[in-house]
Amino acid sequence: MKFRTVLGMLAMTAAFGLAAPAFADGVLDRGVGSEWSSLDPQVNFDAAAGWILADAYEGLVNFDAKGAIIPGAAEKWEMSADGKTYTFTLREGLKWSNGDPLVAQDFVAGMLRTLNPETASEKGYYFYSTIQIKGAGALANAETTDTSVLGVTAPDARTVVVQMEAPAPHMLDLMGSFQMAPLHGASFAANGAGGFIDPAKVVSNGAYVITEVVPQSHVLLQKNPNYWDAANVKVETVKYHVTEDVSTELKRYDAGELDITYDIPLAQIETLKAERPDEVMIFASTYLIYYSFNLSVPPFDNVDMRRALSLAIDREVLEGKIVKGGAVPTFAYGGGFDPAYQGPQIAEAAMTQPEREALAQELYAKAGYGPDNPLKLSIATTVAEVNTRRANGIALMWKKVLGVEAQVNGQERKAWLDLFYTDDWGVFADNLVGDFAGPETFLSYMRPSAEPGYDWVKPEYDAAMDAAAVIPDKAGRYVALAAAEKILLDDYIFAPIAIEPYRHLVKPNVKGFEASVAGYHNSQFITLE
């Protein structure tokens, strides 16, 4: 080793010595799991990075500690009678973190950048699929570069008008910073996307500003004095820490390096719950787990067989005794996320498990299978521990109740994603993370026209979804969506299993971190006592 290199190493070590300790007083230390994908508000697609960005940027609406929609940059909004047009009025005197005025056009610019094919953002589908904003699809698909076709306009500095092709009561869920952050045009023109990670250049409009970014290590944010509600932001400094390994994260929490963890190791949940119940927070998310059947491969084209397999799964035992990750068993697809939605469950949800199993055996025999002729199938799943545990548990139940010989085919995640579009599976350990906490994000995904992979032909379902899609008010729409979900569940094209929860450890002195199905936890609503 050369002497100069040695000197360099010594200098580097000394430089580390000057860094401030992580657990200084008054700093909120939050875990974000593994490294974030991007801090570019128009590109990032990660929920964890979404927390960082929700602190740094504010959309037209914001989400309170419980995840409910509250006014954000917009102080109020109005819906047109047909439900297709929303008019947002910005607060007076809004400013960017550098003091520049924040105007309505900045929100239009943000959306245009998301849709611009050159941005290569995966989030455009929020605006042409989840809700249908005029012109959004044409811009995203590069059919036109004429930005005037976009149905989002700024008639004056404080008004943003959003025009949609069809009414969508859930559009407000998509007007937060995750989907619709504003863009500081001058800064972006000068620095490009590199400006979003450069503390010297980044300009944001949220409660905090990014002041330090070290990849794979942390993001540091300081309170933004130019934020309109800065007087009510209590925590001055927020630090998001990357910790890939959950066991290490737990130890960092125990050593006081973290105030809020990203996750809890599955094996520790029971012990932690018993030892410090007040610090364990486990609550439902919009992450739905269901097992899809391959409709183009016999015998899964037979509804009796699909129903038998679905009923033979004891969901309570599976999640409570085998997986033990705190997931909530479910018999529905779109229900369980928004309490206002009174959707259906599969018909046998009201039965006891022994009754379901008896029926399952009957249906299995009816489909032509039995002890002499057992069904052999393979379950395609990822190799993540929680997923293989669940798949093995289900395989065991199928063996016990029906005599099915199920083989668990564990695949690395990307291979698993690609496997779905082949026919090399009978049962697919599927999941879907909703775009917002409501039934429609799930139910639209199952439209035969939307997701080709399921090979499900059901014009009645598309018709029922079309009927729901024209209803502007939420209550009426939910009734129509429930009718559609009934059609979906009656075909048993998948077995709903459980809703995966968020799992966090939260220090007793942290107040204002509450259960939020959509997963929004802005630091501006958190206080340290």
Place this chain on the structure above:
Amino acid sequence: MFPFVAKRIWSGFLTLAALATLTFFIMRLAPGGPFSRNRKISPEVQANIEAAFHLDEPVWQQFGRYIWGIVRGDLGPSTRFRDYSVNDLIASGLPYSLTIGFWAILVASLVGIGLGLAGALRRNGWTDYAAGTVGVIGIAVPIFIIGPLAQLYFSVHLGWFPVGGMNDGWRSLVLPVLVLALPNIAYISRLTRSSLIETMRENHVRTSRAKGIGPWLVMVRHVMTGAMLPVVAYLGPAAAALITGSILIETVFALPGIGRFFVDAALNRDYPLVMGITLVYGGFLILFNLLTDLLRGWMDPRVRHEG
């Protein structure tokens, strides 16, 4: 000397080229791509995203583009960490990996050689047994057991050092360096001990002693130079492995080195990042092997004349 070095550099270059080619094509054999998702993105948008990263081009064309990039010193954009180029990520992670690796190899060499020496000089004494015990533990117990145990005791229980991260100055370095050094201390001390014992029995040593040269001088001039050869041969590749970052250490101690980028990149099919880190690894390995050979040549004329 110069032809030897030139020849080694040329063969190192060829090795890197072969490594780049193999990795490039093997990566693309793995199922899935950087933008596979279970979300319904319109096919046009998916195509646009892939086009932005040139993934729509034929593979040979992507390869040509990649090689042209390397020639200009550009390792391409990262598809997993969208805010950074591969050059940025390596520049950000490598200093951490280098620092930890450097201290680990330094500690491992000093302590390892010291323990080996103590063991060889006082064979079957208590230092020998102590060194042997450390050796067995260091080799037998894997990092992912020792690491968490060290964290539990020294960080959670005693609070001396942070559990993870790089936020606490030199104290952040202590545990990862020690845990990374431990298995190498074990290897080096065992290697030093047996090599010393063997050398001390050799004829030239016996002759030196018979000529009446003092025991220390014999040790330094005649025993150590010979006995250190296998240790140096081990240290070269070991240093390359340590300095380029240990994936396990970086995961257990939540360190922002390049080892973790490597795993994350492979799982997410971030082709340019996997390629970039592979080349850095390869480059360091070749460099350290070369340095080792030069050092051995300097210490042992036989090695010098082979080349």
